Amino acid sequence: xxxxxxxxxxxxxxxxxxxxxxxxxxxxxxxxxxxxxxxxxxxxxxxxxxxxxxxxxxxxxxxxxxxxxxxxxxxxxxxxxxxxxxxxxxxxxxxxxxxxxxxxxxxxxxxxxxxxxxxxxxxxxxxxxxxxxxxxxxxxxxxxxxxxxxxxxxxxxxxxxxxxxxxxxxxxxxxxxxxxxxxxxxxxxxxxxxxxxxxxxxxxxxxxxxxxxxxxxxxxxxxxxxxxxxxxxxxxxxxxxxxxxxxxxxxxxxxxxxxxxxxxxxxxxxxxxxxxxxxxxxxxxxxxxxxxxxxxxxxxxxxxxxxxxxxxxxxxxxxxxxxxxxxxxxxxxxxxxxxxxxxxxxxxxxxxxxxxxxxxxxxxxxxxxxxxxxxxxxxxxxxxxxxxxxxxxxxxxxxxxxxxxxxxxxxxxxxxxxxxxxxxxxxxxxxxxxxxxxxxxxxxxxxxxxxxxxxxxxxx
Amino acid sequence: xxxxxxxxxxxxxxxxxxxxxxxxxxxxxxxxxxxxxxxxxxxxxxxxxxxxxxxxxxxxxxxxxxxxxxxxxxxxxxxxxxxxxxxxxxxxxxxxxxxxxxxxxxxxxxxxxxxxxxxxxxxxxxxxxxxxxxxxxxxxxxxxxxxxxxxxxxxxxxxxxxxxxxxxxxxxxxxxxxxxxxxxxxxxxxxxxxxxxxxxxxxxxxxxxxxxxxxxxxxxxxxxxxxxxxxxxxxxxxxxxxxxxxxxxxxxxxxxxxxxxxxxxxxxxxxxxxxxxxxxxxxxxxxxxxxxxxxxxxxxxxxxxxxxxxxxxxxxxxxxxxxxxxxxxxxxxxxxxxxxxxxx
Numbered sequence: 001x002x003x004x005x006x007x008x009x010x011x012x013x014x015x016x017x018x019x020x021x022x023x024x025x026x027x028x029x030x031x032x033x034x035x036x037x038x039x040x041x042x043x044x045x046x047x048x049x050x051x052x053x054x055x056x057x058x059x060x061x062x063x064x065x066x067x068x069x070x071x072x073x074x075x076x077x078x079x080x081x082x083x084x085x086x087x088x089x090x091x092x093x094x095x096x097x098x099x100x101x102x103x104x105x106x107x108x109x110x111x112x113x114x115x116x117x118x119x120x121x122x123x124x125x126x127x128x129x130x131x132x133x134x135x136x137x138x139x140x141x142x143x144x145x146x147x148x149x150x151x152x153x154x155x156x157x158x159x160x161x162x163x164x165x166x167x168x169x170x171x172x173x174x175x176x177x178x179x180x181x182x183x184x185x186x187x188x189x190x191x192x193x194x195x196x197x198x199x200x201x202x203x204x205x206x207x208x209x210x211x212x213x214x215x216x217x218x219x220x221x222x223x224x225x226x227x228x229x230x231x232x233x234x235x236x237x238x239x240x241x242x243x244x245x246x247x248x249x250x251x252x253x254x255x256x257x258x259x260x261x262x263x264x265x266x267x268x269x270x271x272x273x274x275x276x277x278x279x280x281x282x283x284x285x286x287x288x289x290x291x292x293x294x295x296x297x298x299x300x301x302x303x304x305x306x307x308x309x310x311x312x313x314x315x316x317x318x319x320x321x322x323x324x325x326x327x328x329x330x331x332x333x334x335x336x337x338x339x340x341x342x343x344x345x346x347x348x349x350x351x352x353x354x355x356x357x358x359x360x361x362x363x364x365x366x367x368x369x370x371x372x373x374x375x376x377x378x379x380x381x382x383x384x385x386x387x388x389x390x391x392x393x394x395x396x397x398x399x400x401x402x403x404x405x406x407x408x409x410x411x412x413x414x415x416x417x418x419x420x421x422x423x424x425x426x427x428x429x430x431x432x433x434x435x436x437x438x439x440x441x442x443x444x445x446x447x448x449x450x451x452x453x454x455x456x457x458x459x460x
Numbered sequence: 461x462x463x464x465x466x467x468x469x470x471x472x473x474x475x476x477x478x479x480x481x482x483x484x485x486x487x488x489x490x491x492x493x494x495x496x497x498x499x500x501x502x503x504x505x506x507x508x509x510x511x512x513x514x515x516x517x518x519x520x521x522x523x524x525x526x527x528x529x530x531x532x533x534x535x536x537x538x539x540x541x542x543x544x545x546x547x548x549x550x551x552x553x554x555x556x557x558x559x560x561x562x563x564x565x566x567x568x569x570x571x572x573x574x575x576x577x578x579x580x581x582x583x584x585x586x587x588x589x590x591x592x593x594x595x596x597x598x599x600x601x602x603x604x605x606x607x608x609x610x611x612x613x614x615x616x617x618x619x620x621x622x623x624x625x626x627x628x629x630x631x632x633x634x635x636x637x638x639x640x641x642x643x644x645x646x647x648x649x650x651x652x653x654x655x656x657x658x659x660x661x662x663x664x665x666x667x668x669x670x671x672x673x674x675x676x677x678x679x680x681x682x683x684x685x686x687x688x689x690x691x692x693x694x695x696x697x698x699x700x701x702x703x704x705x706x707x708x709x710x711x712x713x714x715x716x717x718x719x720x721x722x723x724x725x726x727x728x729x730x731x732x733x734x735x736x737x738x739x740x741x742x743x744x745x746x747x748x749x750x751x752x753x754x755x756x757x758x759x760x761x762x763x764x765x766x767x768x769x770x771x772x773x774x775x776x777x778x779x780x781x782x783x784x785x786x787x788x789x790x791x792x793x794x795x796x797x798x799x800x801x802x803x804x
């Protein structure tokens with residue numbers, strides 16, 4: 001047994017460490033198209049102190065550390081590109097506090113979306129959080145660390161905007177609190193009115209530290225939740241339709257999607273709008289506002305509301321399961337997407353690009369965009385499904401995604417959860433002083449470069 | 461390509477213009493104006509009828525002279541490139557109902573039980589009432605009546621698809637097709653005939669079948685003793701001679717349907733198509749008037765014939781205290797096969 005393995009066992013106990021080939025096989029990959037790479041060890045700590053000791057050990061031994069939530073980013077963000085330790089956070093899953101009046105929760109760094117949802121439903125039914133459309137086993141800390149979005153993103157912004165404080169183990173092993181918990185017992189603000197240090201960790205994909213606790217905003221959970229679905233075949237009108245809808249300021253979530261299969265969806269762009277209310281009157285009032293906002297497009301016959309009766313339960317499901325269905329259309333259960341954050345006015349160009357790439361690379365496409373912060377921008381997903389047992393198809397998807405990212409950058413978009421190749425593409429285009437600042441931060445926080453190496457690797 | 465057999469002379473000599481004067485969604489000052497507008501439609505000229513018709517099908521019933529005003533209006537709209545509903549909704553329906561070889565066909569011999577392309581019809585066509593034909597169910601776009609496209613003024617889709625549907629049934633070798641969807645029976649009789657399409661089997665209206673079966677099961681019937689309002693579907697306007705069956709069935713199972721304003725020829729449609737065509741204002745108004753009328757008549761249940769109407773109105777009638785139920789389930793309740801709570 002190696003000294004490192006012994007040391008890791010001393011820190012977390014025998015059941016919390018493995019270097020068994022079958023375990024390493026699983027921790028070497030994610031469901032996307034990127035090539036796998038094996039870690040040397042998998043460790044599952046239970047406390048912040050254990051995380052601290054593991055990081056200190058990694059620092060002493062100069063071993064890479066890759067913090068991992070549920071490994072479902074699809075972009076290979078926790079594939080240990082340079083081996084080392086994968087730090088599986090799932091055993092740190094306690095909900096430490098819910099301040100109902102302050103509408104925030106404090107969670108350990110491996111708490112899953114599903115656990116918080118279930119906990120709130122049972123103990124605080126008037127509160128909810130912004131669930132992403134990822135499997136419920138994905139973790140909240142990972143989601144905010146990659147600037148995820150969720151069902152309340154149109155109303156309240158990126159899920160990372162909903163962070164109210166962090167506890168982080170720095171690459172040097174120091175434990176650090178960010179925001180209001182750094183000066184008192186309450187977790188209500190990640191930054192304001194202090195300098196907002198959360199930016200040193202959010203969006204860094206684990207390259208600057210390990211989030212061991214996260215404070216998260218909670219929001220009112222209304223008694224009724226409903227959905228409307230508007231369709232148009234005029235992609236050029238989609239930005240205007242979205243502008244009119246966001247002007248209402250009543251929609252918690254707005255998704256725009258198109259896909260060629262099943263046939264009923266072919267040729268149309270679908271705008272799904274979610275809204276809530278505490279009374280049926282409130283729901284009906286909002287429904288009428290939505291219909292009124294789009295009436296002119298009905299009058300011109302360019303768009304209309306689809307009856308959602310048969311699809312309602314699927315549409316209202318949180319998280320939605322239909323995304324997983326798409327992955328299996330070509331059989332073999334794989335899909336990956338590029339999800340640039342883009343200007344809404346560019347929607348028609350992005351939409352055209354998806355179809356162009358699907359035709360060029362002979363792959364199946366789908367696209368679902370989500371409005372952010374009441375329409376300041378949108379996440380535009382360029383999704384391709386593939387058969388995991390078909391390397392040629394996977395290679396085509398990878399090429400299509402790379403081309404999609406180039407296009408998005410050309411359009412002035414910002415990549416969401418970029419993989420290591422896409423990060424390089426971003427850095428090549430970044431304004432030199434911004435890049436220098438990035439390098440300065442990374443070098444100062446992680447001088448040995450042990451945190452999730454291969455990602456956000458700034459070269460001077 | 462099949463063509464609508466429309467008798468211009470019959471229309472030109474019409475003394476009543478009932479097709480338009482009885483319309484619940486358009487207003488005319490009297491026979492001269494209505495007749496004039498209809499003749500514009502006949503001659504292929506622009507008419508406000510082409511803009512204002514909400515596609516309730518009722519003029520097919522109002523015309524007692526054997527012509528087909530609604531099919532003609534739909535033809536003319538399509539000729540002029542007009543859309544009733546928004547274009548993407550129209551195309552979505554065309555795509556959604558396209559034949560893709562994904563149909564289900566049970567143990568079909570002489571008879572088939574048509575479930576159209578409506579999943580809800582499968583469970584309805586079961587139990588003691590349908591025990592001899594339930595295994596002969598057919599379902600899918602290949603066996604779907606394409607009449608829905610009249611709502612969207614796309615008669616070309618009907619002319620293209622209906623002969624294929626008829627041929628698909630013919631290939632099954634059936635002598636009879638029992639249509640669980642009102643619209644299927646209306647399509648195979650009224651529309652097929654209006655376009656000169658030959659139907660090489662006997663379409664059977666499910667209420668005829670239901671009525672006969674309930675007579676056979678008379679000993680099992682326990683009169684329900686309830687008061688109901690019947691929601692007549694648009695497609696029933698294509699087969700008005702079948703309307704009396706509802707009252708006969710109600711009588712057989714001990715159901716009272718007090719007279720109300722919006723019944724029979726004056727029935728209001730479920731209005732979901734109106735929502736799709738013109739927005740919520742007219743649809744909400746029609747649905748409110750309809751449900752108010754049901755309640756005023758003292759109904760406890762709202763009885764449906766068409767699953768689409770049921771889907772559109774169930775929640776709305778429930779919220780007003782009415783219990784939604786399909787007429788087949790009502791019959792199943794009468795023979796004790798289904799509890800009353802099961803329909804709530």
